[in-house]
Amino acid sequence: MRLALYNTLSRSKEPFTPLDADRVTMYVCGPTVYNRVHIGNARPAVVFDTLFRVLQSQYPNVVYARNITDIDDKIMKTAAELGEDITELSQRYAQAYFEDMEALNCLDPNIIPYATQHIPEMIDMIERLIAKGHAYTAEGNVLFAVQSMANYGELSGRSLDDMLAGARVEIASYKKYAGDFVLWKPSADNEPGWDSPWGRGRPGWHLECSAMIEKHLGDTIDIHGGGQDLIFPHHENEIAQSCCAHDGQPFAKYWLHNGFINIEGEKMSKSLGNFRMVNDLLDQYPGEVLRYVILSAHYRSEQNFGKDLLDSAWRSLDSLYGYLRGQGDGVPTLNKEGAGYAALLDDLNTPVAVSEIYRLAKEMHGASGDHKAQLRDQLLGLANLMGLLQQDPEQWFKQARGGDGDSISEAEIEALIAKRQQAKADKDYAGADQVRQDLLAMGVVLEDSREGTTWRRS
RNA sequence: GGCGCCGUAGCAAAGUGGUAAUGCAGUGGACUGCAACUCCGCCAUCGUCGGUUCGAUUCCGACCGGCGCCUCCA
8 A cells, every 4th residue: 555645736646656765855834933823824734744644654764844934024023013022032932833733742843944044045045046047136135037937837837927917916116027026135224134145134935945945855855735825826936946946856746735724614814803823722622632623624625613613523532532441551553454544545534544543443342352452552553643542541531621720629529429439329319419410510420330430521 | 817626414524437434413222220431223315407327426517606826824
């Protein structure tokens, strides 16, 4: 069974063949750190984290880089509003991003490059582009001349004329051609800037990814990922920069793009004020619930986030943890012959892989002995590949729900359970039921079994 | 205007040219002192209209409906 991925470049699913099986390279566009990240930022992180895990199951050495954009006009604007240094601001939000991603069970990428730490590399790339006739200077700016590249627009499937026909933005007068984009732009004295051959300034947005990929991963990489909205112009321009700087060598072999997340049927936007920050959602839901929601849909489809979906996902995970409860720790073991793994290899079909977890859970439930333990390990192995079921089942059910900090303590719960046991022993069912009702009112559900009574928060 | 996507049960979501996985919710039953958990069962004809085909939800066309990008938004 081989990995197949949908390549935006060819608009079709292709078998994945790395350039070098001993060093598989993947780059994913990370966040611009000027605020807490929203759930839309979490989708590519979770999706490509899952791909990272799958790749690691197939190849011994996978190098995954995800950048931090820490110089950008939005950062400058926010920093100015807060009266804060841009470095402090971006550091703070980068740290917050890492915490959010950790809560979503995302593994750390191997490389986390920062834009501001690669200014010399960017300047070097610009100089090469100018030397090769792909870029020019104008009024302190350096611009990429898209007409100098024969197949510009290949990724997004747009012709230059088409793009300009629908342009809804004013064209800067200094551009030789309306579609040209900025590689370097001048900074005012009160703006952050770096010295360069073209004066003090800062890099254009697209340039950082090209420069950092070149430095850390090489001229041509295997996989480049990001959100669908980045196809144009961001990724198109990355291709232009890198291909032209490398005399036409391919930039990325496979381009993968995740779909958008909407909120209650509407796009997240500032005007609607409906951003859902990961951090806020984590106050209400375990990170794994957010991850489960993201993986319950195929990564390329549009996904609609809402309270009902999150609540439903939580109950779904309860069900899975319920099967695992009392089954021992287990040793996650990936069954490479299993249907779940096959689904993941088939362009990351996580919904099918998740359904396979349920199938394994039920089969495990009905099995016994070594076979049961084996199924448990396979279930955990498959879940591991998706970053799910990473918690201890007992802890899962005892975690606080809904962000209520004033819930009853575990000791008090245990005491009440003991009291109820006594009532049951005395055949005082009314009393026993009263205890159960009281606990339920405090968000604790009791479950009796032959071995005794267990509880969970609901 | 250009490029592209989507429309499957109450909700979510896979999938296939031969009558549709899975989860949540609902519902009937078993289990239980009663519940919860668990188990057994039930719960869709795949936007509309045509075409191709022995046969289409799956291919083609039209239409209706929803949406994205073309603006340094994941």
